[in-house]
Amino acid sequence: MITITDLRFQYSGSDFALQVEQLVIAAAQSVAIVGPSGSGKTTLLNLLAGVLLPDRGQVRVGNEIVSALNDNARRNFRIRQMGMVFQNFELLEYLSVLDNILLPLRIGSGLEATGELRSRAVELAGHVGIGDKLKRYPNQLSQGERQRVAVSRALLLQPALVLADEPTGNLDPSNKTVVLDLLLDYARTHSATLITVTHDQELLPRFDRVVDFRVLNQWEPTV
Amino acid sequence: MSGVFFLAWRYLLWHRWKTVILLLAVTLVIYVPLGLQLLVQQTATDMTARADRSPLLLGGRGSPLELVLNSLYFSAGLPPALNYGQVDELRASGLVKPIPLYVRFQSQGHPIVGTNLDYFAFRGLPIAAGRQMVSLGEAVIGARVAERLGIGAGESIVSSPESVFDLAGVYPLKMQVVGVLASAYSQDDNAIFVDVKTAWVIQGLGHGHQDLAQPESAASVLKKDGDRIVANAALVQYNEITADNIDSFHFHGDSDHNPLTAILPVPADDKAGVLIQGRYQSHPQLQIVQPRAIIDELLDTVFAVQRYVLVAMALVGVATAAVVLLVFLLSLRARRAEMDTMSRLGGSRVAIGSLMLAEIVIVLLASVLLAALLTGATLIWGGPLLQAVVMN
Numbered sequence: 265m266i267t268i269t270d271l272r273f274q275y276s277g278s279d280f281a282l283q284v285e286q287l288v289i290a291a292a293q294s295v296a297i298v299g300p301s302g303s304g305k306t307t308l309l310n311l312l313a314g315v316l317l318p319d320r321g322q323v324r325v326g327n328e329i330v331s332a333l334n335d336n337a338r339r340n341f342r343i344r345q346m347g348m349v350f351q352n353f354e355l356l357e358y359l360s361v362l363d364n365i366l367l368p369l370r371i372g373s374g375l376e377a378t379g380e381l382r383s384r385a386v387e388l389a390g391h392v393g394i395g396d397k398l399k400r401y402p403n404q405l406s407q408g409e410r411q412r413v414a415v416s417r418a419l420l421l422q423p424a425l426v427l428a429d430e431p432t433g434n435l436d437p438s439n440k441t442v443v444l445d446l447l448l449d450y451a452r453t454h455s456a457t458l459i460t461v462t463h464d465q466e467l468l469p470r471f472d473r474v475v476d477f478r479v480l481n482q483w484e485p486t487v
Numbered sequence: 488m489s490g491v492f493f494l495a496w497r498y499l500l501w502h503r504w505k506t507v508i509l510l511l512a513v514t515l516v517i518y519v520p521l522g523l524q525l526l527v528q529q530t531a532t533d534m535t536a537r538a539d540r541s542p543l544l545l546g547g548r549g550s551p552l553e554l555v556l557n558s559l560y561f562s563a564g565l566p567p568a569l570n571y572g573q574v575d576e577l578r579a580s581g582l583v584k585p586i587p588l589y590v591r592f593q594s595q596g597h598p599i600v601g602t603n604l605d606y607f608a609f610r611g612l613p614i615a616a617g618r619q620m621v622s623l624g625e626a627v628i629g630a631r632v633a634e635r636l637g638i639g640a641g642e643s644i645v646s647s648p649e650s651v652f653d654l655a656g657v658y659p660l661k662m663q664v665v666g667v668l669a670s671a672y673s674q675d676d677n678a679i680f681v682d683v684k685t686a687w688v689i690q691g692l693g694h695g696h697q698d699l700a701q702p703e704s705a706a707s708v709l710k711k712d713g714d715r716i717v718a719n720a721a722l723v724q725y726n727e728i729t730a731d732n733i734d735s736f737h738f739h740g741d742s743d744h745n746p747l748t749a750i751l752p753v754p755a756d757d758k759a760g761v762l763i764q765g766r767y768q769s770h771p772q773l774q775i776v777q778p779r780a781i782i783d784e785l786l787d788t789v790f791a792v793q794r795y796v797l798v799a800m801a802l803v804g805v806a807t808a809a810v811v812l813l814v815f816l817l818s819l820r821a822r823r824a825e826m827d828t829m830s831r832l833g834g835s836r837v838a839i840g841s842l843m844l845a846e847i848v849i850v851l852l853a854s855v856l857l858a859a860l861l862t863g864a865t866l867i868w869g870g871p872l873l874q875a876v877v878m879n
Contacts, residue, residue, distance in 0.1 A: 285516075296704065310831075313831065315830070315831050321795060334835065336835070336836065339830075339833045339834065339836065340833065341833075342831075342832070342833030343834065344833070346833070348831055348832055348833075349789060349832075350828075354824075354828040356494075356503030356828075357501065358497050358498045358500070358502070359494075359497055363493075365831065366831065367829075368832055368834075369490065370490030370491065370493055370494050370838070370840075371490060371491070371494070371829050371832065371833075371834030371835065371839065372833060372835065373835035373836045373838070375490075376490075377490070404644025412714070417832075474737060475685055
């Protein structure tokens with residue numbers, strides 16, 4: 265279960281703030297967060313992931329109060345318990361498909377690219393339909409294929425929570441469906457929580473729950 | 488950390504041209520001063536070692552440096568000549584064992600050293616194949632000559648004419664190679680040794696031809712005046728000394744007046760050395776020198792030049808280091824998005840922070856390795872080259 269309580273966050277030097285009284289997301293639930301651009305959806309994801317720390321309040325993921333952890337512990341928690349998918353894929357151009365999927369093992373503290381994990385990476389790549397492109401580089405892939413690599417990277421360590429920031433934003437309709445299928449399928453089969461920020465109204469019926477960010481964020485600009 | 492080095496390696500491979508340029512720049516900054524310093528040191532050691540093993544040199548009055556370089560290192564410069572008669576004079580003094588040297592001619596780029604058998608004993612040059620030279624026209628070659636020209640005992644070698652356009656000049660002499668010296672890792676490896684008389688034959692001071700007294704040589708006789716026979720242009724002169732014609736070879740005039748480029752006087756002891764130096768100190772036509780002192784003077788000049796080069800290289804090194812640092816700093820800015828991605832995925836601060844450090848370490852290690860290889864190669868092949876430059 266994910267719980268946000270009395271959360272407030274403001275970028276320094278900015279008038280914008282994020283204020284959430286309470287948000288509870290049950291385990292294994294798939295949630296879509298919708299809202300206008302610039303409303304703070306990505307900021308919320310970053311607060312959930314522990315990339316940003318709230319000025320006030322608490323973010324709890326499972327038994328861990330993420331907002332109370334130090335930087336190293338948050339990074340450790342993130343790489344082991346969370347999978348991140350971004351709108352722009354954010355693959356490393358100089359790594360092959362397989363090495364991009366294995367990236368968390370290269371940069372995570374105490375992680376190693378064991379044979380078992382390599383096999384899992386190959387299996388994941390096969391599952392998302394890029395098994396024959398393991399030695400290719402991102403610039404040799406289509407947009408849809410790149411996002412599949414990013415999804416494989418996010419799912420490699422079988423996280424309990426997947427945070428996806430507009431994962432279908434740069435994809436054509438057929439790839440949108442494929443990528444969302446992959447994420448929802450993973451959440452279902454692994455009893456993982458999926459929180460997706462999206463603008464795509466057509467995809468909303470496929471989620472267990474839709475959170476309207478305009479309602480969620482109780483901050484009101486001072487006039 | 489292996490994961491970070493893997494990422495760093497992949498990054499450097501992906502940006503291979505940038506990496507190659509960085510690698511070459513850093514390699515050159517390390518290699519040039521290091522290689523130059525080691526090379527100069529090695530050359531200095533080689534040159535002084537040979538000079539140390541040659542306590543004295545007697546030659547015609549002129550440039551002492553030219554005398555030493557010609558006599559010890561067989562370089563091209565020809566010092567003023569002295570007469571062979573000096574050998575007998577030195578021997579008669581009882582103070583030294585004189586070894587004649589006539590280093591004037593060449594064969595296919597290798598110096599021909601006219602000397603006697605004492606030279607080989609003095610330098611400690613054993614025969615590796617074949618035998619020692621015993622008669623006129625025979626040659627013993629250094630190990631590098633044998634290797635470079637691909638010849639050995641039983642084959643022949645021809646002296647090079649000093650000038651192909653001088654019809655009255657020195658004609659090539661075909662010499663029999665009878666032995667190959669063991670490698671001495673010195674200038675002797677690069678030389679062709681003949682008896683000093685053979686060198687005079689090359690110069691034309693001695694020659695062999697048909698016996699004009701024989702009836703079959705009648706066509707070569709211009710006129711007879713009692714015992715004196717004058718040959719015409721049809722006279723056949725030999726350009727090779729063989730067992731059949733060796734008896735016809737002879738020298739006109741007194742051999743004491745034949746030229747040498749130097750004499751290596753080997754003193755019986757220190758006192759003898761001092762005494763012999765005293766005798767020639769103020770000789771009007773001759774000079775006696777201590778090769779070590781002359782080489783030290785030469786090397787002082789070389790070291791002075793080297794110091795300027797090293798200072799210049801240090802400045803270039805600082806500039807290169809600044810440029811390399813700039814490249815990495817700019818790269819850091821350009822790669823902020825990449826670092827952010829790693830951070831958001833949960834990459835450890837140490838791993839992300841050390842990624843570029845790992846790249847620098849890889850480039851530096853590869854540069855050091857490459858510089859070491861280049862330095863090694865320079866020491867093997869550059870030593871003789873630098874010696875040639877220094878001596879010319």
